[in-house]
Amino acid sequence: MLAGVGLGYLLKNVRLMRKCGTAVSVVIWIMLFSLGLKIGADKELIGNLSGIGLQALVLAVFGVAGSVIAATIVYKVFFKERSTDSE
Amino acid sequence: MKGTLAVLAVFAAGCIAGWAGWLPFDPEDENITMYILYALMFLVGLSIGSNPDLKSIITSVKPKLLLLPAASILGTLAFSAAASLFLRSWGVTDCLAVGSGMGYYSLSSILISQYMEASLGAQLAAELGTIALLTNIFRELFTLVATPVLAKKVSPFAPIASAGATAMDVCLPVILKYTGNRFMPAAVISGIVSDFSVPFLVSFFCSL
Numbered sequence: 001m002l003a004g005v006g007l008g009y010l011l012k013n014v015r016l017m018r019k020c021g022t023a024v025s026v027v028i029w030i031m032l033f034s035l036g037l038k039i040g041a042d043k044e045l046i047g048n049l050s051g052i053g054l055q056a057l058v059l060a061v062f063g064v065a066g067s068v069i070a071a072t073i074v075y076k077v078f079f080k081e082r083s084t085d086s087e
Numbered sequence: 088m089k090g091t092l093a094v095l096a097v098f099a100a101g102c103i104a105g106w107a108g109w110l111p112f113d114p115e116d117e118n119i120t121m122y123i124l125y126a127l128m129f130l131v132g133l134s135i136g137s138n139p140d141l142k143s144i145i146t147s148v149k150p151k152l153l154l155l156p157a158a159s160i161l162g163t164l165a166f167s168a169a170a171s172l173f174l175r176s177w178g179v180t181d182c183l184a185v186g187s188g189m190g191y192y193s194l195s196s197i198l199i200s201q202y203m204e205a206s207l208g209a210q211l212a213a214e215l216g217t218i219a220l221l222t223n224i225f226r227e228l229f230t231l232v233a234t235p236v237l238a239k240k241v242s243p244f245a246p247i248a249s250a251g252a253t254a255m256d257v258c259l260p261v262i263l264k265y266t267g268n269r270f271m272p273a274a275v276i277s278g279i280v281s282d283f284s285v286p287f288l289v290s291f292f293c294s295l
Contacts, residue, residue, distance in 0.1 A: 023134075024127065027126060028094075028193045030123065031123060031124070032094060032098045032193060032196070032197065032220075033098070033101035034101065035098065035197060035213060035216055036099065036104070037102075038105060038200070038213040039102050039214075040102035040104060040106035040107075041105035041106065041108070042210060045210070045214055052214065052218055055177070056217075056218045056219075058173055058174060059167060059170050059174070059182060059185050060229065062167055063166060063167050063170075063186045063226060064163075065166055066163045066165050066166025066167065066186075067158075067160070067251065068162070068241060068248050069162055069166075070159060070161055070162025070248065071158045071245060071247065071248030072242040072244060072248075074154045074157075074244065075155075075242045075243065075245075078151060079151075
């Protein structure tokens with residue numbers, strides 16, 4: 001990936017580079033389709049989709065809560081006094 | 088939002104095809120998917136490196152602003168680790184890998200299902216990858232819905248942190264609407280740093 005960053009930086013004026021975002025999406029779609037294939041072929045897993053959704057919900061709630069709390073502390077400690085200044 | 092639906096549609100199409108037993112290629116063949124993954128990582132790198140604004144963003148950012156994504160990522164990781172106490176089937180590093188997706192659901196779910204194969208086996212790795220997909224989609228949806236409340240009642244940084252990597256694209260319009268345009272640099276920087284951290288952090292926690 002770092003090789004990609006370096007090469008991308010050097011080639012940033014090449015028009016083709018604009019298409020990179022699209023290429024990333026296409027490859028991601030292929031991989032997601034393949035992940036879906038694995039999940040779909042696993043009958044046991046399909047039967048447990050609600051359990052998976054619940055676990056995902058727990059992780060999402062914790063992840064969001066953690067980031068919101070930490071970022072709010074940072075805001076109150078380091079940024080709030082300056083918030084009336086021009087940013 | 089359209090992008091999210093497209094991702095879900097592709098994933099669902101894969102699920103149905105797999106369920107129906109229609110396998111255009113063997114998803115168990117690690118070589119193919121591994122090479123696709125390398126190509127993907129290279130492309131992600133290319134798109135970051137070729138971003139025409141990269142240089143001006145890096146040089147114009149106040150170092151202090153980096154505290155926001157740092158706090159957002161560390162907070163997510165700390166609480167994701169705590170979440171493992173409630174999820175009996177998964178260990179701390181599994182939860183950390185999911186949490187470090189930072190809302191970048193497509194990439195994180197693929198990386199996890201790929202990298203965890205060695206330690207968890209293909210079946211559990213695919214399951215954790217699906218959890219990562221849903222967790223990080225939930226994160227994006229929650230941010231889109233909760234931004235007005237977060238911005239008003241908690242702090243202007245709250246929706247930016249909650250959005251994670253999506254603070255710079257999908258969630259940016261709604262964040263700016265409720266926090267004001269002067270938080271644009273904060274949102275974009277936080278989004279870029281989070282976005283950039285995903286491949287590194289996810290592969291790191293998968294290797295533990």
